[in-house]
Every structure is written in structure tokens, then in C-alpha cells.
Amino acid sequence: MTIWSLVLNSFRYYAKNHIGTILGVAVGAMVLVGALLVGESVKGSLRNMAEARLGKVELTLSSNDRLFRAQLADQIQDELGANTAAILQLPGIAKRPSGESRANNVFVLGVDEKFWKLALKQPEFNIPEDGVVLNKRLARQLGNLKVGNIINLRVHNPSQLSRDAPMAPIEDSTASLAQMEIIAIVSEKEFGRFSLQASQVPPYNAFVRLGQLQEAIEKTEMANLMLIGGIEKLSNNTLNRAQAALAKNWQLADAQAQLLQLPDNKGIELRSPRVFLDAPLAEAARSIDGNITEVLTYFVNKIQIGDRSTPYSMASALADFEPGTVWLNKWTADDLQAKIGDDVELSYYSVGTMRQLEERTEKFKVGGIISMNDARSDITLMPDFPGMTDSENCADWDTGFPMNLDAIREKDEDYWDIYKGTPKAYISLKTGKEIWNNRFGNVTAIRYAQNGPEALESLSENLLAELNPRDAGLSFQSARLQADSSVNNGMDFGQLFMSFSFFLIAAAVMLISLLFQFTMEKRTRETGTLLAVGISGKQVRRMLTLEGGLIAIVGCIIGSAAGSLFAKALLNALSTNWKDAVASAALTYHSSSSAISTGMAMGFCVALLTIWWTLRKLKKQTARELLTGELQEQINTKKTAKRSAIIGGLLLLTALISIGYTLAKGNQMLPQSFYGAGALLLLSGIALASAKLRHLSSHSMINQTHSLNIGELGQRNAARRSRRSMATIGMLACGSFMIASIGVFQKDANIDAHQPNSGTGGFELIGEASIAVVHDMNNKTNREDYYSLNEDLLKEVSFVPFRLRDGDQANCLNLNLAQEPRLLGVRPEMLAGKFTFIDTMDGLDPGDNPWSILESARTSIKLPDDVVPVIADQSVMMWALSGGDMMKSKKLGDTLDYIDEQGRPFKIKFVGQIADSILQGNLIISESDFIKRFPSESGYRVFLVDGPKEQTQKISDELNVAMTDHGFEWVKTIQRLGELNAVQNTYLQTFQVLGGLGLLLGSLGLGVVVMRNVQERKSELALLKAIGFKKNQIRRFILHEYLSLLFAGLLIGTIAASLAVLPTILSPTTNVPYALLASTLGGVLILASIWTWIATNLSLQDNLLESLRRD
DSSP: OOHHHHHHHHHHHHHHHHHHHHHHHHHHHHHHHHHHHHHHHHHHHHHHHHHHHHHTTEEEEOTTOOOTTTHHHHHHHHTTEEEEEEEEEEEEEEEOOSSOOOOEEEEEEOOOOOTTTTSSOOOOOOOOOOEHHHEHHHHHTTSOOOOOOOEEEEEOOOOOOTTSSSSSTTTTTTEEEEEEEEEEEOOOGGTTTSSSSSOSSSSSEEEEEHHHHHTTOTHHHTSSSSEEEOSSSOOOOHHHHHHHHHHHHHGGGGGOOOOEEEGGOOEEEEEEESSSSHHHHHHHHHTTTEEEEEEEEEEEEEEEETTTEEEEEEEEETSOOOOOEEEEEEEHHHHOOOOOEEEEEEEEEEOOOOOOOOOOEEEEEEEEEEEEETTSSOGSSSSOTTTTTTTTSSSGGGOOOOOOOGGGHHHHHHHHHHHHOSSSSSHHHHHHHHHHHTTTTTTEEEEEOSSSSHHHHHHHHHHHHHHOOGGGTOEEEEEHHHHHHHHSSSOOOHHHHHHHHHHHHHHHHHHHHHHHHHHHHHHHHHHHHHHHHTTOHHHHHHHHHHHHHHHHHHHHHHHOOOHHHHHHHEEEEEETTTGGGGOOOOOOOOOOHHHHHHHHHHHHHHHHHHHHHHGGGGGGOHHHHHHOOOOOOOOOOHHHHHHHHHHHHHHHHHHHHHHHHHHOOOOOOOOOHHHHHHHHHHHHHHHEEEEEEHHHHTTTOTTTTTOHHHHHHHHHHHTTHHHHHHHHHHHHHHHHHHHGGGGGGGGOOOTTTTTSTTTTTTTTEEEEEEEOOOOOOOOOOHHHHOOOOOOOTTTTOOEEEEEEEBOOBBBBTTOOOSSBBEEEEEEEGGTTTTTOOOEEOOOOTTTTGGGHHHHHHHHHHOOOOOOEEEEEEEHIIIIITTOOOGGEEEEEEEEHHHTTTTTOOOEEEEEEEEOOOOBEEEEEEEHHHHHHHHOOSSSSSEEEEEEEEGGHHHHHHHHHHHHHGOOOOOEEEEHHHHHHHHHHHHHHHHHHHHHHHHHHHHHHHHHHHHHHHHTTTTHHHHHHHHTTTOHHHHHHHHHHHHHHHHHHHHHHHHHHHHHHTTTHHHHOOOOOOHHHHHHHHHHHHHHHHHHHHHHHHTTTOHHHHHHHHHH
């Protein structure tokens, strides 16, 4: 007979005895398989969401406010043989005409039939004029709208010149599409979820006809987003091919530039509708021809000599003039009665931020007078200033800044009628670049001496050859690969739920060990016989281990089936009670053979390892000892009892000293200190309980019978198997401590919420706009002039504005890994004293305002030009940018890669870390770095508002009404912080619930211990029966013995946990889940008591005296 046949026969013979062990293995496998299936389901759900939002799209080109020709998509389609679509995507707001409902942060997309071909399911409609298609989420937000309902849309109108510039008009900053009839409401597969940002929350999408949206913003034939799909296999070569096709087919219009033949063969001029030439464009223009003339024309408020002045004029900077001199044209010289050598002042507005009108004045001397017939008196020197170039008269100018129309004289109108924007003053190019240089460029035109169509074509070709589409911010990105990366590297819910289920797994391991040991102890004589007949101990252990392997296999098969049900139950909880952990995402069950097999393999290994560990005792037992029918436990001594008592006393003393020291330092009760003291008290309690049991087991009961009662007898008998007893006490104590004390890590947004160093920064409101605000909201005049805000209400209110570069939300509400997190640009001085800094990078001096390192870090630690210092929230660095993997968390000094508006790569370096705050989800850089990298991003879209706490709701209502066209979403900072904290708090509640289940299951082990110990002591109990003890007394004796272990474990854990969470309990703002804790611990107490009672009664069913006769 082979070993395998012996193992199989033994397995069949003891099948009933193995049922309990198999169930223990099944529980462990169920938890492991279920946790992995939850992880697979979350990832599978995110993959489906990514598939729905991208459809068949593989590559994308997004240019934001830098528009390109929609025809470019057709040209690239012909080149690649793939499906392409050019669309116009603009932020906006949607509302019912009645005003009863509205939605902010809406994506309004101008699309054609080519767009719908890229959806997973192509819808069967064509959007007519004044028709709109909504996704389901937007339709619900607007009041469960149906086909045929009417809505109004307002969208951001991209400006060629940033609206931050004082000369940019603001009246056309938005465009309206009114009385739009809903013709369809599309599902997710019909591109209802379309978005380039990775998130489990669908966006608000409204689709209109591309041509109508282009007309609404007066940008016909233009687009800002290109999609490419239908590519069989995506690779780097495909991306390169697309970029090459772009470089081959793009034109100067796509780079926001144009070449014009000047009248009278004055040459060819390169200019831009953005007014200023981008730096890469200007560099390319200089490199293709050495014979060029650079032009910088600027709008000046006043040209003044003494008390005489000429208002609102153009002035040009050219290389022909000497620095320090100004040349006036004849008309201006006559107007000012100027002569050579006179002192002249030019007043102008500088290009700043928030449209701040900082008027500057430069002094010159008149260097000469230019005739009106001179070639330099050139009307074409004026660039296409928005709101001015096409005006019929000066009164119609829309300059974007206040003008004193009374200062414009009749002869100024006559000059405009005849000469339009012909410059009235000329200075040197060198001086012009010094005083008028700005982030948009330092020249308004470059002229070439060549003329004619051939020269025009040749210059255009040479310019495009010298330029790269990336210089204009035009580059393709692999949306598909980015989506895959964001899903695959996101939060691993499989590992998360395995850690949450720690006590369930631990309870299963304990049950496996106890039940298998129970079975082995019944078979000690069999094992002894095998050893006695000559089979080696190694072979016996091998046979039993193989038998244990069969048990593990059967248990894992059962557990894998149960694991599927367990996973579905957890997913249901994530969609209901625990929905805050996944931002209410709709998760669906996804089965996976790899997850099931991995979970089974892990369960098998855990079970087999536990069984192997249980069998180690056989090494220490001889055949003679085994043939007695009992495994001997090593006897405890007084020495070990004394040692345990000393250790317990020292731990208790350390805990008391820790608390005393914390209280002596001040009135604040630090949660971390109390949690540490509670942990020490737990260990102290376990050590002292061990000392008590060892003490009882080492003292004889002789001469103490007069003082013994049922309780003391029970305690002494519990000490006979001290290891089993301590395992029970330790598990119950540790389990109850963890479940009860885990609440200390819950975050409460209300604690010190109005303090500047709290997670709210002391601010009352946080708001995000769909359409940027370009004015300084801290300026009383701006608030009254542009928004008619109630100044009496806002007189004590201050605003901190942030520029926003859209990207992925890098916070715990996003289950995907953020590929390119949102960037916020702020002036560091506006956040002085706000929020709490955890740490800053070595070599930096935070001083009184740690936010200042955003500007000082460049010089302090010598950062290169392509590295931008950034400050981030602790949760962002630790979790959001690592997918929950602590090993991948970002540290100070680490970097992330970005691409700026002009296609140049740069890095952001983490130089500071703040504690959990309302800024979570964003990376903070200085405003100066922001506008350097993204000069076209106009205005501010995120605001923090500080004001009187009692007026918060009124301030919110006032801002919502007055700034309705900006689509603001104002939220109380406490509410926002609470939403972010809810994720961690939900995780902790999940741990408490699953840990409670594990503790309830573990309490079953107490019943197993009772049953086994009673079986071992039937002879002793029969002796008690023989000397006169009644059966009820014996039952009480046994119950008292094991209930004392139960109470001891729960009491130690609960007392230690109470100390650990004392600051939380005493906090007036903390919502302690007393009901959950009481029900969990009470359930453990009741269930363990029931197990003990059942085990006792089952063990005492037999005739005890008969057992005594057999022995």
C-alpha cells in the first residue's frame, strides 16, 4: 500500500471529523477569493467606463483656446486611413428657460456625424439647427428632462488674445445658445460618458451641431479637439505616424499665424490674431531670413508734452530709432506743438494679471518728425487689436478697459477716419521690448523684404519646415494607453479588502488550527501506533500533511464558490452603505479565472501552512506518549509567571507615564499619544492575564479547598491549557481593541474648521467656475461694476483666486490613477498663514510663509528652468498619485512630467507637503510659473472665500445669483472637507464591520476550545459527578471557566480601546459610532456565550460515570 492510498483512506475515514476544518479553510478561501473578485470587479467596472468614455478613440489632440482648422482632421484621415473627427469642446452652463434648474461645469461639444462614428454604439440621429443632445446625467440634473424639452446653454468663448490683457474685450467672453430643443438623450455606449479625463463619475455633456457652435463663438471652420480611431493596433509608431501626418498637413493658420502681402509692395508681414507672436513662431521667423524688420505696436493712453496731450493712440517700436528718443508723425507733432528736443511722456497700461490697470509712464525726447507721406507712417503697423481694428469710430472701440470718451476730440475722430490705427509715435525696438514685453510675446509682426505670391508661398513653406506643431501646442496623445494606465494603476481594491478582512482571515486560520488539532488529538493513539511499528516520524508527518492538503483543496473549492457570493455582497455594500468610498460609482460584478485561482492558491497555502504548523508538536512526542492518547503541554513555572507580571507592570507604567507627559505639556489631547498609550495598555493586560494563568497553574490546590468556589476552580482549570486560553484571550482582546479603537483615525471636518491651520484653511467657501473670472474680486469697484454685488454683505469678505489647468482629479474620490493632475496657480502671499505644512524640502527656508517656497525654491535649491516647484496635499502624494501603493507614494524631491502650452516638456518637483485639506486633488504652483507655462489660460476658475461665519450662506447665495453666467459651484469648505474625509472614514467603517465579522467567527473558536477541553477532562468531570456534584453544577463550572476567558479578552480590549480613543470620545464634534461598536462587541459576547453553552451541553450529553468506568 502506497503513502497516497493510506492518505486517501484516512481522509475518507475521518471525513466527518474534517468537516469543521474544511469549513474553516472555506471561510479563508472565501474571503481571499471574494476580496480579489472585488478588486477585479472595480477594475473591470473602470475599464468599462473608460471604454464607454473613449469609444473607438485611440489618439487625441487637444488645444484648449488655441484653435486649429477643422479641415485638418480630414487631411490627417486621408494620410492615416483612420477615422478622425474635429470637434469644438467648450466649458459652459446649462439651464431651463424658467431658471428652475441648472447645471454648472457642463461640457458643450460641437460635433458632426464623424464624431458619432467613434462611439461604441452609433446613435441614429443628426443634430439639427437649435437641437441639442444630452447625456443621462445632465438630463437628470436639469430635472429629468425628456426629448422635446427646451434648455439654454452659455459657453466660454475662446479669445485669440488672453482676456487677462487689458486691451482684450470682455463683452464677448461668453456666447449663448438659447431655446435649444432636446432631440435625444444618449446612453453611455452612445458617447454619453465622453471625456478625456479619467473618472468614475460621468461628466455633464451637451452635444450641439458643430457649425452652430462655431457660429455662436464667431470662429467658423475652427476646432480645438481632434479624435482619431479605427486603428487596428496602437503603438508608438502609430503615434509617430499621426504626429508626422500633422506636421505634413498643418498650415500657419493652425499655428495662429498668417502671412500677408502688404500693399504697394512694402513686403510680406507675419502676424497673428493673438496680436503678439508666440516666442517659437518669432524665433522661426527670424531664422528663415536675415533681412527682416521686427515690429512692436502698442496702444498708449496718452502722448503728452507739458500740459498738451493726444489721447488713445498707437505707438510702434522699430529698429530705425535711437533709444531714449521718440519720433512723432506730423499730425501729432502739430497737435502737441512739438519740436525736436522736447520732453515727451508716453502713458500706457502694462499687461498684468486680473486685468489690473497699472498705468506706467516713460519719458523720451523728440528725435524727429515723420511726414504723413513717409513710408513709416504705415497704417498696416497696427495689429488686429480685438474690438478696435474694425471699429468705424473711436467711440465704438471695445478695448476691455475703461476709457474717458470725453477726452476724445473731434479731430481724433477725423484722424481715425483718415488714418485708422497709423502709429502717432515711434520709439526704438530695444526700448519697446523693454517696456512692452509681456508673457504673450515681444513683437506684433515680422516683415520680409520679399514680395509676390511665390515669395509668400516660399516663406510659408520655410516657416512650417522650421516650426514644429508642438511649438503651437499641437501634439497627439495616446488616450487609450493613458486610460489603461489610469485603470491598471489605480487603487487596488483586492488588496484593500484583503487588509480589511484581516480578522476574518485570522479567525479562519485559528479555526483551522484548533479544529485540525482537535482531530489530531483524537488520533494520537493511531499516530503512536504508526511510530511504534517502525514508520519514521518524518513519514508520519508527511502523511498527515498530505491529508491536510486534501482538506485544504476541498475547502478552497467550496470557498471559491462562496467567494463569488461574498464579492457580490461587498459590491452591493460599496453601492449602498459604503458608497462614499467610491464616490457613488456604479460598480458591476466581474468574474475572473485568474482572481479565483489566485485566491484559491493563497487560501490553500495559508491553510496548508497552518496545518503544518499545527503538526509541529508531533516532533516533540514519543510513540509511548502518543499511545497514552493525549498530547502533553509543557508545564508553566513560577518563573515565567513572574516574568509576565513584570513585563505587564512595566507596560502599564509606560502607558501611564505617556498619558501624564502628554497632559503635562498642555491642554490639547493628542489622539496619537492616547492611541499609543492604549496599545501599551492592551499589551499590559494580555501580559498580566498570562501571568495570572501561569501563577494559577503553578500552585497546588492542596490546603486551599476551604476557600475554593466554582469560580476559582474554573479559573484554575482554564490555566491547565494556558496556551489555548491565552490564544483565546489574546485574539478577543486584540480584535475588540482594533475594532473599537480604529475610530481614532476617523477624520472630522468640523474640528477647528474655522482655524487658518485646519484643513479648510479658515476659509468658509470654495468655488469653481465653468467660465473664468478675469477681474480682481478683492477690488470693490470691480465687484460693483461687473457683478453688482451687495457691498454691505461683502465688505469683510476676501477672495483667494487660483488659475486652473484642467486635468485629472488627484484625490481619493477618483478610483483611477491621475495621469496628469490638475494644476492650480496662486500668488503665494495670498495663502500666508493658511493650512498646515507637514514638511518642506531640505535646503528651503519656509520663513513666516511656507507658501513662499513656490517662488524662492528656484534660487534656494537651484532648480533648472524646466523644473517648477509644487506643493501638494499629503493624501495626494501618499495615495492619489500612487494608486494606494505606499511603496510608490511621492516624496519631497520627486518629480512628475508635464507638457506646457507650447509643447515644451517640463517637470514639477514636490517641495512642500500640507496636511489633508480642501486643496486635495490639485497640485499648487506659483502664478508666475503658471502663466509662463500656460499664457493663454485666461483668468481664474477656483476661489477660496473668507468671511464672517454667520454670513456664509448669504454670501454663497449672493455670489451664485450675481455670478450666474460664470457657472460657479459654491460649496462650504466644511462640506468639501467632509466629502474628502468620508472616503477614509468609510474605509475605517468597512474595516470595523469586516473585523467584527471576523471576531464573531473567531468566537466560534472558543466553543471549539470548550468542546475539546471537556472531552479531554471527561474522566475528571465524571469523578466530580461520583463525589456528589450535580450535572448543573458541573455545567456552571465549565461555563464559568470559559466565559471568564471571554470576558477577560473583551474587557482588556475594550478598556485599552477606551483609553486610545479618549480624545475622540471627548470631542464635542465627533460622531462616535456607539451603536455599531456596541452591536459588534455585544454580538461577539452573545455569540461566544452561545458557542460555549452549546459546546458544554454537547460534551456533557454522554453518561459521565460511564466514561469513568471506561477509563
